[in-house]
Amino acid sequence: MSQRLAPESVPLPRTGRWRSAGLALPLLLFIGAAFLAPLASMLTRSVYDPRVADALPQTLERLGEWDGSGLPGEAVYEAAAREILSARGERTLGQVASSVNRIRSGLRSVLTRSGRKLRGAPDGPKRDFLIGLDPAWGEAETWHAIRSAGERVTFRHYLNALDLDRRPGGQVVRQPEERRIYLPLLWRTLVVSLGITGLCLLLGYPIAYLMANSPPRRANWLLLLVLVPFWTSLLVRTTSWIVLLQTQGVVNDLGVALGLLAEDGRIAMIYNMTGTFVAMTHVLLPFMVLPLYSVMRGIPPVHMSAAASLGASPLRAWRRVYWPQTLPGVGAGSLLVFILAIGYYITPALVGGRTGQLISNMIAYHMQTSLNWGLAAALGGVLLVCVTALYLLYDRLVGIERMRLG
Amino acid sequence: MSSPRSPAERVGRWLFLAFCAAVFVFLVAPILVIVPLSFNAEPYFTFTEGMLRFDSEAYSLRWYRDIFADEKWTRALANSLVIGVSATLLATSLGTLAALGLANSAMPGRRFAMGLLISPMVTPVIISAAGMFFFYSNLGLAQTHLGLILAHAALGTPFVVITVTATLSGFDANLMRAAASLGAGPLRSFRRVQLPLIAPGVFSGALFAFATSFDEVVVVLFLGGLEQRTIPRQMWAGIREQISPTILAVATFLIAFALLLLFTVAWLRRRSGQTPTAA
């Protein structure tokens, strides 16, 4: 009976199945080691930080016996003085101070200055000596901060990334209004990405339609026009937008030359959200056009003419007959553009100015400038959850294996 | 398209075509505007009056001379090529091998494996770069060419897997069976029968992987040191810090290079009988 089946449906022998798995194995191992392991190490960092615990072991152990009200006993001060000094010697005091400072701002300089001055400290009780150095040592909040910084496993960074805070008592509260940064930023990222996706659809749909309904030769030429930006370096395209949109740029010059703009009425179109929006739409548009085009090419034009011959107006025919058939392309393109948009970094960093920054730029800020790596990792974790959810949705609706490249 | 009948439809069609033309201008014009500006004799980013009058004095090759005179750019080019070509070779060989396996729909765990292998393409690059910064630093691979090659290879493999799987889906498995029945071993039949047929797909996958590495800047920012500066890294510094028309000259080169890649891929696709598609 196998004679009658189409040859490709003949199941390969079991060894063939496993051989094909064996062929994929080297790449799986490579991606595991070179890509997934780094992601895992980032996620680990978002919940695990042993640096303070390693630098101040005895202080933390003795702090464990403190009831949290009033001040801890002399034993804690003695251990702290000793371990701060040795951390300074081992050059880890800076890291400890940074971690503690993130929980209670202002403590970095307290710790580093104390480290500097403990070198010549007299023998004797350390409690009065430290409080004499800086009154912060006489505040319970300082010790609470050291205690939480000393937790090896912590969800503090995730709380922080969601604009929440944990009180010393353990209850979780929202950050005060002026310190809520990350959720509004995440929200802004989603809204901007949605806007860009919508704009890409609005611009991409007509040209995909035009291409799909052109004779093959012309369609190929038009396709090349779509692919030129796709292949051109992202940095080149970003540079172009700077050249075009800056205050003394080509667009403003043109506006002034045509008398549309006054010389002092030039519009700021870059280094703000407009810049991010325009440049990102340009970058992502091909990712919308290509899936749309490939779906539209499969729709026979007779459908539209049939609807028209039945007396439907072109708009009505389009809405009832054509649009529903293109929905798979719309879905695939929109999801792809949206996924790429929410993780975008380079374009907003270069043309976004202060107001055009997205969540990725905040991650980069905490990676490179504030060096709050735990928080950067937690923000990355939040973003990764969003992207993974969308990716799974894409797989569900479109199928990853059906992804094609221009 | 059927020819429009009523005047209203004709107007509508003209509006539609005008809109499409505007979108195509939006896609291509920003890139082309850079080219004449890179010949600006003045250190500005805008057209000078002389340029608009086509005054030959207003044009010059000084920014191109700058590129070749500046060791920073020549070294960046060398780094980009070494890293890009090595990453491409790694990505292409592993990716092609994996695609051969993935082409078999009976492969155990195929869908899951495909999901993992494509994930570097959709993961926000800032997350990949951050993770690689931590992980590669621990292994001593930060600030090395090898680290960047591995990182770029990982980012480039999805493109190879996608293009080669696409070519293989049009491959007639009977040819392999025929080769086997004629006594060819699996390796031999792969080399003599399968590889030549999927070669265009492998090549365009390789070009995608190369373009990925050649255009990548975020991982280089996190992982590369002074000795690993690539062209995009140098451009990044230029855009953020010292904007000079030299960047426009480099950009013009990169545009020419992109066109070359684009036409090569289009040509390869025609050879393999595939029509350009994307989904």
Add this chain to the structure above:
Amino acid sequence: MSFRGNARALRIAALALLAAAAAGPAPAEEALTVASWGGSYARACAKGYHAPFTAETGIEVRLDDYNGGLAQVRAQVETGNVYWDVIDLEIADAIRGCDEGLLEPVDDLELPAAPDGTPAEEDFYPDTQTECGVGTLFYSTIYAYHPESFSGEKPATLADFFDLEKFPGRRGMRRVPYVNLEFALIADGVPLDQVYATLDTPEGVDRAFRKLDTLKSQIVWWEAGAQPPQMLADREVVMSTAYNGRIFNAQILENQPFVIVWDGQVLDIGQLGIVAGSPNLEAARRFVTFATRTESMLGVARHIAYGPARRSGTPLVSTHQETGVDMRPHMPTTPEHLSRSLQNDWEWWSDNADEMNERFSAWLAR
């Protein structure tokens, strides 16, 4: 297409490239990596004393650019990937970096005497040396404008920088609280000698941020010292805060008509430090010692308008190497520029930098 032939060629190319990649560029005999501020300043240092250093010692100097702050040093030290040896930094950062163990102590270096034999301790201006940093030059943060941006009256005081009614248009400012808070208070009418006393109170900090609020929508933020002259030349902004030397170089080398407003300038000391764990510690120490020679400082002052940190250097400041312009009237320490100037209080900044940075970035994000 003969694929097999190509495949062989590809394999050979692959091997060659992988070998090349693994080997990397051949390391020079001995080399130092110096992180500096890029652009015309880095070029001035390269000509002024890096090249003579290489000529004398045979040690190659490689330049990397950064925009201030300790973040990159901290990242290198904490991940154990130290690839900078020497860093050109602000004095407040030198103190903080020292406290955090990010910099090597350099207070044991034997600094060279002045050309007339005066010992280094006496020759350096007071407060130019710290435990982990040696001072090399005076620079200042000023603001400059493009004269064609204003048809009538030109800005003349720091208050004018904050006056959007009289002088409308976008302003460039450095994306840090450092110096901007001082500018805000001076413009708001705080007497120069009261600026840090005012900043030391929570109300004073609020006042500075409130003043910055009035400009916020019109500010274009810069990070690299090379950006302000570029933004002014492109007319992206009508005026910008900037380092005085960068504006000077744009004026004389690129014939830009920029005008510097010296009123309320904030005077700073540039220091050199050595990154903790530098793999080339000995060479780095030699380099830092060399940089503090009077001749080295004068070498820099022949290319950019930054004054020597040693008394013996001041009277020897001469002309700009390429254009022959007399450098003395362009130095921030010239008496007429000092009449309304503020000496940066690095102690205040090393104690408060964290808090101010945090508040500043929250303020920016809003």
